[in-house]
Amino acid sequence: MTDPVTPAEVPARNNTASPKTLQTISHRSSFADNLRHSPRSQRHPSFTQAGVQELINHPPATRTGDPKFAGRDWRNIRVGELVVKEEVRWAELDTDVQTATTLLIKSGPPNVILLREKPTDTVACGTFDYSDLNAYLLVVVGLANPDQSQLADFDSIAKRAQEGTPIPLKDTEHLAKKEPLVKLLETDNLSKAIEHFGSGVHRILIYKEDGSEVVGILSQLKVVKFLWDNGSSFATIDELYPSILKDLGIGTPSTIAINGDKPLTDALQLMSNEGLTSVPVVDNASNVVGNISTADVKLLTSSASLPLLKSTCIHFVSVILSERGIGDGKDSFPVFHVSPYSTLAHTVAKLVATRSHRMWVVESSSPSPSKPATPLSTPSMGHAMLASPLHSNPASPALHGSFPAVSAAALPGARISGRLTGVISLTDILNLFARQSGLHPSNPNDQREHRRRSSSSSVRPSIDSPRTSSVDLRRP
Incomplete structure (x- = not known):
């Protein structure tokens, strides 16, 4: 070793x-x-667009289960x-x-x-x-x-x-x-x-x-x-899946985001200071263009990749996507967001497919309760970054700090996803299941506020800003 x-x-x-x-x-x-041994030697294939759609098209009612x-x-x-x-x-x-x-x-x-x-x-x-x-x-x-x-x-x-x-x-x-x-x-x-x-x-x-x-x-x-x-097998929970998030009233409109042009180190500090496991990366109009989690830190455990600490969040997002195989066309879009008009089934399908802890809630351009947005309607994140040299040779530039020309200001974030308005987490969903089944969990927002208050004194001044809206945007 x-x-x-x-x-x-x-x-x-x-x-x-x-x-x-x-x-x-x-x-x-x-x-x-x-x-x-190589950047891709331990890669776990990302869930494909078709895979997410398959989960949504075959809800629990059509499955036999165990x-x-x-x-x-x-x-x-x-x-x-x-x-x-x-x-x-x-x-x-x-x-x-x-x-x-x-x-x-x-x-x-x-x-x-x-x-x-x-x-x-x-x-x-x-x-x-x-x-x-x-x-x-x-x-x-x-x-x-x-x-x-x-x-x-x-x-x-x-x-x-x-x-x-x-x-x-x-x-x-x-x-x-x-x-x-x-x-x-x-x-x-x-x-x-x-x-x-x-x-x-x-x-x-x-x-x-x-x-x-x-x-x-x-x-x-x-x-x-x-x-x-x-x-x-569980009717009390099964009957919740067709409901849309807006009607269920779950999740929180208060979340912390980081602008894609901020240094990656600011995102790492933000997660550590605030006790978060992931943060959404947004463009200058607060549209979600990516996601960084603490699990992505494993991409920084090679000395060859540590120059990434000098890169921007949006560049690191492109590295993450490349590592998951998105550059080869198997999966070419971010699936970390839902709209208020997405069904609970759609949301849970994405969480299960991507093994994520949360989905970012974004404004839908044309909300339709009867036809919630599906992953197939989401444009390719890869296409939005074709100008980046990373995608012409995914492995080498990513690990040696060759930065893409694309910036958060230039990204077509509105077409990629939508404007960040909140977050729905596994905690929110399990809290709903518990309440629907007659249990009495504590309000998860109480713990979130406690975590924020306990960490507020340690937030780095250069990335701290007044929370004047539902989204705390850490940007340049």
Whole structure:
């Protein structure tokens, strides 16, 4: 395993990484050389346009689902029936960040590594995921925003990384904003899990009945997919799918976006400071032109790709799309948005197909409740970026910082999607399912506001702006 990617000089308290630092990083050995032998060697194919349409054309009512759940009340299904022990991956607190990152990327969903004190332990004391990796990367390249009390600790981590000293996970657990570890027993009912998920919890650790061992990880996405695939067995939920989002009144009109011409580092900081797992990228008219998530940080774990930190958000979006295979025509449009007139079935189909945590709600140019927009009506994101040299040779320019001429101001964002007006998340959908089934989850907006208030003091001044509208637009 090669040494971690670390700068020779880390400006731990600076707001921007110096060109000298980034140039030095680009010449260091790869952070995950043994993992990513080539930019596309580990690619997971993106869901095709036809695939999304297939999900929408065949709603749960036309599916048989898993026979073992037929005729059962989903609220009484045990959580242990939905998880598999093979998805549980462990690392010790003394494991270094580089090794944990390699394991995280190789393992795939549910995109989390459980932490324990020693190899023989079977209970978790923490987690390591892409939000942790993002926060660590910001510290290493000098772009974190620590409180005064954290300065010495952050400087110590940056200095050790600079010297090539392995950084154990126990030293980085506090870098990212964490939600509490929620635990359920395998014999607990799904209703209990959905009350947690509908209140804003994103994952739950499932333990054996005696509480002695973790036997699985239950995520919001796994539950939404389960209810979608077996919808014909659960009438209370199935009857919601034909409804349009506007009538259901779910989601929130308040969201944070970043302008496509902003530096990628601002998006990484924004997600870390605000405790977000993704942000929409918009053009100058607030039209959604892309999406950046903490999981995309894995594209920055190779030293060859670290010059991307000097690029814009819109360029990084084009890199993300290229990595997913969009450049070869298999999938040439963004599917991270819906309109207020999209059905719940349409929205859930997109979430399941793209394995996303949220969909951005955009203004529809011609809303029609009887005929909600479908993915087939969405113009190609790839076509909007044909001027970019990235698409003539997707691999090399992307990883070596060759920036496209296209800017957020030049993109035809209105034709790509529409103007950002809000967001609907897995939390919102599971909160709806819980309430519809007689459960009593907390209001997820309470937790969102709490997260924003707790992070407001650490938001970098250069990207903070007054929230004068429903969309908090971080732009130049």
